[in-house]
Amino acid sequence: MWRHYTFRTLDNQKNLHSHHFPSPLSGExxxxxxxxxxxxxxxxxxxxxxxxxxxxxxxxxxxxHLDTGSYLGMSGRSFGRPISGQMEVVGFSSPQHGTRWTTAEGLYIVPKDKGSHEEYAHIEL
Incomplete structure (x- = not known):
C-alpha cells in the first residue's frame, strides 16, 4: 500500500530530503x-x-523517494566528522534488506470504517 509523506527530523525540524547526488561515503x-x-x-x-x-x-x-524512486536505507558506513560515529543514511535504487524499517514509537490511529458514525480512536504509545 502506498501513502505520500514528508518526514521531519526530531532535532532541527528539517525535512528528510534527497536528490540525484552521490552520498559522500558510499556513493549511493x-x-x-x-x-x-x-x-x-x-x-x-x-x-x-x-x-x-x-x-x-x-x-x-x-x-x-518520489522524485528519484530510491529507497531509504543505511549504507553501513559512518562519518568521522562532523559527528563521529553517525551512520550514513542513503537512497538505494532497489528495495533490499537494509531498506526495511520497523515502527518503534509514535501514534497509532485506528481508521474509521466507511459506514460507521463513530469518531476516530487512537492510542498513544
Missing part, C-alpha cells in the same frame, strides 16, 4: 535534512510502502 544517493519550518520542495516527498494493507505497529515499511 545522498539523503539529508533540508528546509526550514516545513518549507521545502519535491525532494522532500516520500511514499510509505507498507508490508500489509495498513501501517501497523511492528510491521516492516519502506520509504520510497
Amino acid at each position: 544517493q545522498e539523503v539529508s535534512a533540508y528546509g526550514d519550518e516545513g518549507a521545502g520542495d519535491t525532494g522532500d516527498h516520500w511514499e510509505l510502502v507498507c508490508s500489509n494493507d495498513e501501517w501497523v505497529r511492528d510491521a516492516h515499511v519502506r520509504l520510497r
Whole structure:
C-alpha cells in the first residue's frame, strides 16, 4: 500500500530530503535534512510502502523517494566528522534488506470504517 509523506527530523525540524547526488561515503544517493519550518520542495516527498494493507505497529515499511524512486536505507558506513560515529543514511535504487524499517514509537490511529458514525480512536504509545 502506498501513502505520500514528508518526514521531519526530531532535532532541527528539517525535512528528510534527497536528490540525484552521490552520498559522500558510499556513493549511493545522498539523503539529508533540508528546509526550514516545513518549507521545502519535491525532494522532500516520500511514499510509505507498507508490508500489509495498513501501517501497523511492528510491521516492516519502506520509504520510497518520489522524485528519484530510491529507497531509504543505511549504507553501513559512518562519518568521522562532523559527528563521529553517525551512520550514513542513503537512497538505494532497489528495495533490499537494509531498506526495511520497523515502527518503534509514535501514534497509532485506528481508521474509521466507511459506514460507521463513530469518531476516530487512537492510542498513544
